[in-house]
Amino acid sequence: MIVRDLGFRWGSWGKHRTLYFNWRLLQLPVQVxxxxxxxxxxxxLHHNHSKQFWKAMDSVLPDWLVRKQELERDWVGLRVSLWRLRRRPPLAKGLPPRVRCRGDELPQVKLSEADRQ
Incomplete structure (x- = not known):
């Protein structure tokens, strides 16, 4: 088992039956x-999300649907946080974290063509 950044995926199987989990799961409740x-x-046992897959989930975790809904609800918040981290505006790149200032107080920065896109 390996815990690492999987982007927007929760978990996956790799080669040689290695199980990968997203480190962001550690921010969620234990039941999730x-x-x-x-x-x-x-x-x-079931390599896709067939009826047999969900039937097996029913047998091992009867309240899986409630937990899945909780995961989806919480995951949206984590995805938004991740998106915001990755999509910081170009002018904010030079600022230390948690600096709050008005737009007219931002340092003047010349943007490259790549930063403007």
Missing amino acids: IDYVVLHEQVHL
Whole structure:
């Protein structure tokens, strides 16, 4: 098992049956993490999200749907946070984190053509 940045994915199987989990799962409640771990383990038996897959989920975790909905709700917040981190405006690049100032107080920065896009 390896924990690393998986972008917007929760978990996945790699070569040689290596299980990968997104480190951001550690920010979620334990019951949600349990859902993701069991979800990935059920993929050992059913490689897709077929009816048999969800039937197996029912047998190992009867409240999987509630946990899945909680994951989707919480994950949206984490995705928005991640998106904001990756899409900082060019003028804010030179500022230290958590600096708050009005727009007219921002340092004047000459933007390259790549930063303008």
